[in-house]
Amino acid sequence: MGRVQLFEIRLSQGRVVYSPGEPLAGAVRVRLGAPLPFRAIRVTCTGSCGVSNKANDGAWVVEESYFNSSLSLADKGSLPAGEHNFPFQFLLPATAPTSFEGRFGKIVYQVKATIDTPRFSKDHKCSLVFYILSPLNLNSIPDIEQPNVASATKKFSYKLVKTGSVVLTVSTDLRGYVVGQVLRLQADIENQSGKDTSPVVASLLQKVSYKAKRWIYDVRTIAEVEGAGVKAWRRAQWLEQILVPALPQSALPGCSLIHIDYYLQVSMKAPEATVTLPLFVGNIAVNQTPLSPCPGLGSSPGALSSVVPSAPPQEEEAEAVASGLHFSDPVSLSTKSHSQQQPPSASSGSMSGTTAESCTQDGSPAQHSLHPPLCISTGATVPYFAEGSGGPVPTSSTLILPPEYSSWGYPYEAPPSYEQSCGASTDPGLTPGS
Numbered sequence: 001m002g003r004v005q006l007f008e009i010r011l012s013q014g015r016v017v018y019s020p021g022e023p024l025a026g027a028v029r030v031r032l033g034a035p036l037p038f039r040a041i042r043v044t045c046t047g048s049c050g051v052s053n054k055a056n057d058g059a060w061v062v063e064e065s066y067f068n069s070s071l072s073l074a075d076k077g078s079l080p081a082g083e084h085n086f087p088f089q090f091l092l093p094a095t096a097p098t099s100f101e102g103r104f105g106k107i108v109y110q111v112k113a114t115i116d117t118p119r120f121s122k123d124h125k126c127s128l129v130f131y132i133l134s135p136l137n138l139n140s141i142p143d144i145e146q147p148n149v150a151s152a153t154k155k156f157s158y159k160l161v162k163t164g165s166v167v168l169t170v171s172t173d174l175r176g177y178v179v180g181q182v183l184r185l186q187a188d189i190e191n192q193s194g195k196d197t198s199p200v201v202a203s204l205l206q207k208v209s210y211k212a213k214r215w216i217y218d219v220r221t222i223a224e225v226e227g228a229g230v231k232a233w234r235r236a237q238w239l240e241q242i243l244v245p246a247l248p249q250s251a252l253p254g255c256s257l258i259h260i261d262y263y264l265q266v267s268m269k270a271p272e273a274t275v276t277l278p279l280f281v282g283n284i285a286v287n288q289t290p291l292s293p294c295p296g297l298g299s300s301p302g303a304l305s306s307v308v309p310s311a312p313p314q315e316e317e318a319e320a321v322a323s324g325l326h327f328s329d330p331v332s333l334s335t336k337s338h339s340q341q342q343p344p345s346a347s348s349g350s351m352s353g354t355t356a357e358s359c360t361q362d363g364s365p366a367q368h369s370l371h372p373p374l375c376i377s378t379g380a381t382v383p384y385f386a387e388g389s390g391g392p393v394p395t396s397s398t399l400i401l402p403p404e405y406s407s408w409g410y411p412y413e414a415p416p417s418y419e420q421s422c423g424a425s426t427d428p429g430l431t432p433g434s
Helices: 314-323 354-359 418-422
Strands: 004-011 023-032 036-038 040-051 062-074 077-078 082-091 107-117 124-131 148-158 161-172 175-179 182-191 200-211 215-227 235-244 258-268 275-280 330-332 335-338
Touching: 004 107, 023 040, 023 107, 023 215, 036 107, 040 082, 107 335, 148 275, 161 258, 175 335, 182 200, 182 258, 200 235, 235 335, 314 418
Parallel strands: 175 275, 235 330
Antiparallel strands: 004 023, 023 082, 036 077, 040 062, 040 107, 107 124, 148 161, 161 182, 182 235, 200 215, 200 258, 215 335, 258 275
């Protein structure tokens, strides 16, 4: 079996997630089948960030170090056969950023141990990766409690002839969310033309910026929901919900090479209209109670927007009057598809009333979570393991890293619809196309 039968690092209580400014304690374990002469036994604790120009490449072109501390556990001598434990402890810096792993870079922390053997002998090395969570308090972000509203106006065109315009106004109940919280989306669409619009699509986007020799941007769609189009001369309102999945926090304070941004993008293809709202994902929720317990923003349609749609063009006003439609009466748009819904075969239709009622009405995350969740990236799954003679087993800590979100076709149970949450039925006569 060789002279060195076991050489490993164990952290106290089997922990792998720490907070900045917290002590990191553990021990280096060595089991020898025969005496081993050595010149030194050292342990080093490091934290750094590296960025590459190529995806999933470990050859960093730019690096920055957060700390690099070493301890000498034993000086020159000889270890007898048997087991040996060398305890150590480091104090983590208070400015260390949260761990992150992405396609073009990562923030990594690890402990390395080395047995420096005499000349012409092989040195023995081992390492252990741990993670740092520096919680992002959403309340520390300026204007986080301000309304999140934006609008765009686009013209319908056919062979260079303008046929009317469409006003798209989008709003969310908050500007920042935590993992497990429900994002409530409201879209008001004013179709001031004689043509039907294309379906409206809302996407939750993640943009990761890497600072290498040039800035590299990695944009991915986290969740997507599609609503129906709007009929000619109609005013429609679309209310939807997106459950915020396990995502890394915004910004990564303390790191100058990697920056994370989130956006809600609502768009239509005909006409080509896009509205983008910046969002924040953090660990400590916004201390705000929405004005209405129901999804949406609890105000009358159009009250959130300063955009007042104009009357239909005079040359088309007769068409609107002839159709018998009241432009001021909004209709409710139905949802065609949702990336977070379960397939029909795996679900018995809509959620039960009990399940819908169990959702927190203010959109806040589950209250049983005592600690903010840590997500290294959307592609990392690293569980906790506890010490014990029975072998490593997952612990009951709430800081277990979340799974890969994008690899799951339906990662979460679908959030309740607007009608289910409010306990009201929708008049089928208000549905477009009825």
